[in-house]
Amino acid sequence: MITEYLKKLYETIRSVAGITVVLAIVVAILSSIFRGPYIIVNTVVTGGMLALMSIGLALVFGVMNVAQFAHGEYFMIGSLTAYYTFIPIERYLGANPNAALSFLAPLVSILAAFCMGALMGVLSEKLIFYNLRKRSRTNWVMNSFLLTVGISVLLVNGHQLIFGTELKGIVRYWTGRPFCIMDVFVSRDRCYAFILSVLVIGLFWLFMKATRTGRAIRAVSQDETGAQMVGIDLSGIQVLTMALSCGLAGIAGASLLFMFPSYPSVGLDPLYMSWFVIILAGMGNVLGAVVGAFMVALLKVLTMEYIGSGWDFVVPTALIMLILIFKPNGIFGSDVRGVLEQ
Amino acid sequence: MQTTKAKSELNLFDRVLDLLSLKPLGAIGLVILVILPLVPPFNQEYLIRWLCAAALIAAASVSFDFTAGFINIVNFGYYAIVGLGGYTSAILVDRFGISPWIGIFVGALSAGLLGFFLGIVTLRLRGIFAAVMAWFMGLALMGLATKAVWLTRGSLGLRVERLFDSPSNLPYYYVILAMMLVTYVITKGVTRSDMGLAFKAIGQNMDAARTSGINPVYYRIVNFTLSCTLAGLLGGFYAHYYGILTPEMMHTSKTVEVLAVAYIGGRGSLWGGAVVAFPFIYAMEMVRSSLSNLPGLNLILYGLLLILVMIYYSGGFAAFFQQHFSKPKNIILYYLVNGKKTA
Amino acid sequence: MLLEVKNLDAGYGFLHILRNVSLSVEKGEYVCLVGPNGAGKSTTLKTIAGLISPIGGEVCFDGETISGLAGYKVARRGIAYISEEMNLFSNMTVHENLLMGAYTVRDKQLEKNRLAFVYALFPQLEGRKNQLAGTMSGGERKMLGIGRALMCNPKMLLVDEPSFGLAPLLTEDVFDSLDTLIKEGGTILVVEQNVTKTLDVTDRGYVLEHGRIELEGPSAELARDPHVRKAFLGV
Numbered sequence: 074m075i076t077e078y079l080k081k082l083y084e085t086i087r088s089v090a091g092i093t094v095v096l097a098i099v100v101a102i103l104s105s106i107f108r109g110p111y112i113i114v115n116t117v118v119t120g121g122m123l124a125l126m127s128i129g130l131a132l133v134f135g136v137m138n139v140a141q142f143a144h145g146e147y148f149m150i151g152s153l154t155a156y157y158t159f160i161p162i163e164r165y166l167g168a169n170p171n172a173a174l175s176f177l178a179p180l181v182s183i184l185a186a187f188c189m190g191a192l193m194g195v196l197s198e199k200l201i202f203y204n205l206r207k208r209s210r211t212n213w214v215m216n217s218f219l220l221t222v223g224i225s226v227l228l229v230n231g232h233q234l235i236f237g238t239e240l241k242g243i244v245r246y247w248t249g250r251p252f253c254i255m256d257v258f259v260s261r262d263r264c265y266a267f268i269l270s271v272l273v274i275g276l277f278w279l280f281m282k283a284t285r286t287g288r289a290i291r292a293v294s295q296d297e298t299g300a301q302m303v304g305i306d307l308s309g310i311q312v313l314t315m316a317l318s319c320g321l322a323g324i325a326g327a328s329l330l331f332m333f334p335s336y337p338s339v340g341l342d343p344l345y346m347s348w349f350v351i352i353l354a355g356m357g358n359v360l361g362a363v364v365g366a367f368m369v370a371l372l373k374v375l376t377m378e379y380i381g382s383g384w385d386f387v388v389p390t391a392l393i394m395l396i397l398i399f400k401p402n403g404i405f406g407s408d409v410r411g412v413l414e415q
Numbered sequence: 416m417q418t419t420k421a422k423s424e425l426n427l428f429d430r431v432l433d434l435l436s437l438k439p440l441g442a443i444g445l446v447i448l449v450i451l452p453l454v455p456p457f458n459q460e461y462l463i464r465w466l467c468a469a470a471l472i473a474a475a476s477v478s479f480d481f482t483a484g485f486i487n488i489v490n491f492g493y494y495a496i497v498g499l500g501g502y503t504s505a506i507l508v509d510r511f512g513i514s515p516w517i518g519i520f521v522g523a524l525s526a527g528l529l530g531f532f533l534g535i536v537t538l539r540l541r542g543i544f545a546a547v548m549a550w551f552m553g554l555a556l557m558g559l560a561t562k563a564v565w566l567t568r569g570s571l572g573l574r575v576e577r578l579f580d581s582p583s584n585l586p587y588y589y590v591i592l593a594m595m596l597v598t599y600v601i602t603k604g605v606t607r608s609d610m611g612l613a614f615k616a617i618g619q620n621m622d623a624a625r626t627s628g629i630n631p632v633y634y635r636i637v638n639f640t641l642s643c644t645l646a647g648l649l650g651g652f653y654a655h656y657y658g659i660l661t662p663e664m665m666h667t668s669k670t671v672e673v674l675a676v677a678y679i680g681g682r683g684s685l686w687g688g689a690v691v692a693f694p695f696i697y698a699m700e701m702v703r704s705s706l707s708n709l710p711g712l713n714l715i716l717y718g719l720l721l722i723l724v725m726i727y728y729s730g731g732f733a734a735f736f737q738q739h740f741s742k743p744k745n746i747i748l749y750y751l752v753n754g755k756k757t758a
Numbered sequence: 759m760l761l762e763v764k765n766l767d768a769g770y771g772f773l774h775i776l777r778n779v780s781l782s783v784e785k786g787e788y789v790c791l792v793g794p795n796g797a798g799k800s801t802t803l804k805t806i807a808g809l810i811s812p813i814g815g816e817v818c819f820d821g822e823t824i825s826g827l828a829g830y831k832v833a834r835r836g837i838a839y840i841s842e843e844m845n846l847f848s849n850m851t852v853h854e855n856l857l858m859g860a861y862t863v864r865d866k867q868l869e870k871n872r873l874a875f876v877y878a879l880f881p882q883l884e885g886r887k888n889q890l891a892g893t894m895s896g897g898e899r900k901m902l903g904i905g906r907a908l909m910c911n912p913k914m915l916l917v918d919e920p921s922f923g924l925a926p927l928l929t930e931d932v933f934d935s936l937d938t939l940i941k942e943g944g945t946i947l948v949v950e951q952n953v954t955k956t957l958d959v960t961d962r963g964y965v966l967e968h969g970r971i972e973l974e975g976p977s978a979e980l981a982r983d984p985h986v987r988k989a990f991l992g993v
């Protein structure tokens with residue numbers, strides 16, 4: 074029994090995915106030994122948030138076959154919502170201090186961002202994708218991708234028109250001394266942001282594996298017709314998927330507000346990064362996206378460490394291009410087939 | 416109504432039009448564009464500037480559509496390739512003192528080379544993957560332009576010698592108009608030949624095309640190379656017209672602008688984008704300058720229009736025109752719209 | 759009448775395939791629809807199952823009109839459709855696929871009963887409970903497809919080419935399981951290429967050619983019909 078499991082484990086490790094993951098872990102450990110543990114800490118904190126973004130991207134691609142170009146905009150909406158929720162609460166707290174509320178205020182803002190992101194997701198699905206789907210499904214992947222380009226332009230400039238271009242940011246969510254992890258000082262915000270991302274990913278995973286609706290989402294991503302045949306309401310699942318995906322991006326945007334103040338094109342960098350992740354992991358592979366997020370985060374941190382800031386963009390791009398050339402399905406493989414052949 | 420004649424029976428005018436793949440109406444449009452900057456109110460410098468911008472977008476949308484509308488691959492890094500042409504030319508002129516007129520063509524060559532390379536690396540990729548590949552290639556180029564400060568001066572911007580000494584925009588306008596025409600004539604000429612059919616075939620279904628004896632490798636590479644060469648040419652103009660280059664010009668949002676014009680104009684038509692660009696850019700600039708207290712409104716309209724066209728009228732302006740105006744009853748109008756057909 | 763199709767017209771986009779197709783299935787009946795390739799048999803089943811919306815005509819099930827309803831609503835009314843390509847969830851295990859089949863079943867006890875029933879009908883499936891559906895052989899996939907459809911305790915089964923791509927021995931197995939279902943009071947409309955076999959086991963049949971019903975009657979009579987013998991049985 075145990076030998077069987079070991080054998081299975083050994084085979085997993087020997088696959089491309091396994092080799093890459095092991096390699097990534099080894100590199101992370103080695104560089105932490107040589108340069109200091111802050112590399113691992115940074116990687117893990119960045120990776121958590123990146124995972125939230127990438128899950129949403131992978132989900133929408135898997136279930137609806139929409140390659141989201143506007144995913145960063147939901148991140149932006151999240152950070153904007155959090156800003157406009159948090160600032161009034163903070164002002165109120167300035168007048169009447171309250172310890173419990175000041176701990177809860179950031180959580181409330183993040184929750185609001187989730188709701189707002191989800192709402193915008195639902196609107197995008199109902200007003201835009203639904204209409205295209207109803208009219209024509211030929212060349213769907215490309216056409217819906219171009220639609221998301223339109224959505225992105227709309228949202229970015231909508232932000233500029235209504236809220237202006239200035240940076241809308243906060244210094245910190247949670248006051249208090251930074252935590253000290255492995256001799257590295259990590260601010261409370263980063264720490265809580267990481268814990269939050271782990272919690273959310275865990276909940277999401279449970280939802281997908283253990284609930285009836287979660288299973289239905291997976292079923293739709295594997296076979297739409299089959300899902301209809303067993304009585305799954307496709308349009309309901311599509312709305313839900315969009316809501317979840319955009320809501321998660323909203324959470325990411327909100328919980329990183331202290332690092333990325335909200336402005337019209339703040340979503341661009343997270344967008345690129347999460348695209349790196351899903352191409353590395355395999356488009357539509359949700360679980361792979363979680364692992365991939367930490368690998369991309371590591372790559373980013375290492376590039377900054379060894380080559381210099383600014384290149385943290387060029388190096389992953391080059392790597393992603395190599396992956397596209399040699400392993401277009403990503404290292405963990407993609408569930409989504411057929412539709413991509415268009 | 417039988418207007419089909421053998422090529423030799425056509426008169427000289429129609430033969431020239433046929434050679435240029437233009438309909439009489441298109442020729443009239445061109446003539447109007449030529450004299451437009453000479454008549455008030457369009458003879459003001461800032462309006463000619465708008466015309467230049469419009470002609471640039473028009474030309475870009477034609478060569479963009481040559482890839483997107485035919486082999487069905489959206490070159491999402493299009494403007495990065497424009498930028499490559501621009502930077503190459505600008506750096507050559509700056510460092511080696513060659514004439515910008517030569518630099519432009521070297522720039523075009525370098526862009527074509529990259530297009531060739533891009534064609535090769537995207538060979539195995541389809542649809543969205545190829546688009547993403549081109550996108551990342553564009554991002555990488557932009558990143559390089561930002562980081563290679565010793566060469567490009569990064570985001571400080573590279574000063575570039577202009578094509579003409581005069582501060583007037585008029586000569587530039589005629590240059591870009593000529594480039595637009597050249598772009599159109601070349602791409603249209605290619606797509607009118609058998610090659611155009613092959614492009615459409617591999618765009619619709621690569622496997623079916625392959626089984627019917629069309630070699631997608633060859634056609635994809637030819638298409639990419641030509642489209643990118645033309646993009647590089649436009650990049651050279653951009654550099655030597657605006658006189659300054661920043662990595663920002665290679666940004667995806669620039670590509671999106673071209674893409675929007677090409678799709679609103681009508682994918683696979685080539686002329687649609689060129690026609691739509693002029694009123695479109697004018698309207699956008701108008702909105703921007705008159706409602707300057709509402710920044711971003713023009714781009715919101717852009718996005719909205721793109722979405723509406725994609726959902727409700729995927730053929731764009733060209734399909735609209737084809738449907739409603741291509742078969743007028745009046746003989747003269749018919750001639751204007753359709754020209755004399757050759758057998 | 760459990761299922762009644764009246765003057766159905768359907769097709770794909772501008773492609774008009776079915777013209778004036780009428781057929782009916784009684785509760786407990788075993789009915790087949792045969793015809794040459796491309797006649798529109800699969801299209802008929804897809805239209806009944808709500809995966810294609812009809813151009814004209816009506817489909818009634820259990821006394822209510824179901825034509826024009828979305829596929830999932832038809833499924834929830836108790837029509838289980840088993841397509842030619844099965845449409846299994848290939849990255850889920852056999853067990854998960856079966857559970858998905860019971861998506862509309864809210865009652866845990868009923869779900870358990872159905873699971874036991876399906877595993878009893880196809881013991882091979884139980885042995886492969888944790889295998890991914892995508893890695894199964896053609897015959898196993900057929901069984902899983904039928905099993906998944908049975909999970910929701912359907913009032914009626916629409917089966918498209920159960921024997922397609924199967925070795926003769928496996929074909930027998932699959933037909934036997936359909937027989938079992940009929941004996942237990944099920945209702946089946948089956949589409950088949952294997953006309954001899956089908957006319958042998960079913961009660962009644964329809965012959966579809968070029969999108970029209972050309973013949974109908976008890977299967978035994980159809981098997982004797984000169985046109986059918988010439989066209990399908992090669993006699």
Ligand SMILES: Nc1ncnc2c1ncn2[C@@H]1O[C@H](COP(=O)(O)OP(=O)(O)OP(=O)(O)O)[C@@H](O)[C@H]1O
Pocket residue numbers: 770773775793794795796797798799800801802951
């Ligand atoms: N998705 C589709 N789009 C367009 N046409 C289709 C589609 N599916 C089937 N057709 C066409 O409809 C006609 C009928 O197809 P159908 O699948 O119903 O035939 P069939 O009787 O089931 O044939 P077979 O015995 O080969 O399965 C065929 O001419 C086919 O080409």
Ligand SMILES: [Mg+2]
Pocket residue numbers: 799800801842918
């Ligand atoms: Mg069939």
